[in-house]
Amino acid sequence: MKVLVTGAAGFIGMHVCERLLARGDEVVGVDNLNDYYDVALKEARLARLTPNPRFRLSRLDIADREGIAALFAAERPQRVVNLAAQAGVRYSLQNPHAYVDSNVVGFVNILEGCRHNGVEHFVYASSSSIYGGNERMPFSEHDNVDHPVSLYAATKKANELMAHTYSHLFNLPTTGLRFFTVYGPWGRPDMALFLFAKAILEDRPIDVFNHGKMRRDFTYIDDIAEGVIRVLDQPAQANPDFDKQTPDPATSWAPYRVFNIGNNQPVELMAYIEALELALGKTAKKNFLPLQDGDVPATYADTSELKHVTGFSPAMPVTEGVRRFVEWYRSYHS
Structure with a gap:
């Protein structure tokens, strides 16, 4: 297949x-290499892809309608994976317009590209942040998600709504993937594991929010990538048996669906930090702080729908995933 992947340097x-290249697909990457975080890291990621003759990069902002x-x-790609987005819950409090430009305007541009060029399946990144103030655990795709607590989450909810519209109006198969706290080698420098590792090695204290009383469904990057590929290979189908009298948020009469991709095993933040301390061989100095605006105390993914459709469910233990991250981190910064 020819697959267009936005956010290819992410x-x-x-x-x-x-993974797509390894199995023989042709990949058209799209990325604007913005400076939200270290561009050198993005370029180092691309350096792993560009030697492959079946990969080419278009340095383009998805908010560029004409481009x-x-x-x-x-x-004319057969399938599309949209991973380009302005990420980060906390940054959305500082620079909201960046989220609208990329996550809303850019998303519509990709939808329009799919609509007018016969794309067979559009898979896009949503987020566990979409569950907002929900307190019932584990989070299920069948739950109502109408109460986001950050603009970032609101834009991801908007993505799901817009995708449904295109599935309904234009019969475009779409699948949204609600990622749960992704970590691992080549991760973003603004993510907790990266920040913690850097601070610990530099003998600086780490900021531990909500006084450490947080749980996250930490999901290893290889499990995320595997889930994306499996979903991509099974386009959403229309559902003629959909009950419009008692609608379900996770399904539709249109070829539309959403899946959680999480480890289905929430881990206490302090245990996550302990795994990092063990892998680094060094104890962290901790600065305990209140819960930040826009954040939530716990996430926990129900992944039964993903497993039912694809036969796959993430399962990487945090201790092993963190160990692999530290191995990469030391190598990359050496």
Whole structure:
């Protein structure tokens, strides 16, 4: 297949591209290499992809309407994976317009490209943040998600709504993937594991929010990439038996669906830190702080729908995943 992957220089994007290339697909990568975090890291990720003759990169912002339209018309990909987005819950409090430009305007541009060029399946990144103030655990795709607690989460909810509209109006198969706290080698420097490792090695204290009383469904990057590929290979189907009298948020009469991709094993934040201390061979100095605005105390994914459809469920133990991250981190910074 020819697959267009936006955010190809990103954390998840690079890993997805590597898997597609390894199995023989042609990959058209899209990335604007913005400076939200270290561009050198993005370039180092791309350096793993560019030697492959079946990969090519278009340095393009998905918010560029004309540019994206021209790219789709020229390449006519069979399937599309949209991973380009302005990430980060906390940064959305500081720079909201960046989220609207990339996550809303850019998302519509990709949808339009899919609509006008016969794309067979559109898979896109949503987020566990979409569950907002929900307190019932584990989070299920069948839960109502109408109460986001950050603009970032609101844009991801908007993505799911827009995708459904295109599935309904234009019969475009779409699948949204709600990622749960992704970590591992080649991760973003603004993510907790990266920040913690750097601070511990530099003998600086780490900021531990909500006084450490947090749980996260930490999901290893290889499991995320595997889930993306498996979903991509099974386009969403219309559901003629959908009950419009008692609608279900997770399904539709249209070829539309959403899945959680999480480890289904929430881990206490302090245990996560202990795994990192063990892998680094050094104890962290801790600065305990209150819960931040826009954050939630716990996440926990129900992955039964993903397993039912694809036969796959993430399962990497945090201790092993963190060990692999530290191994990469030391190698990369050596």
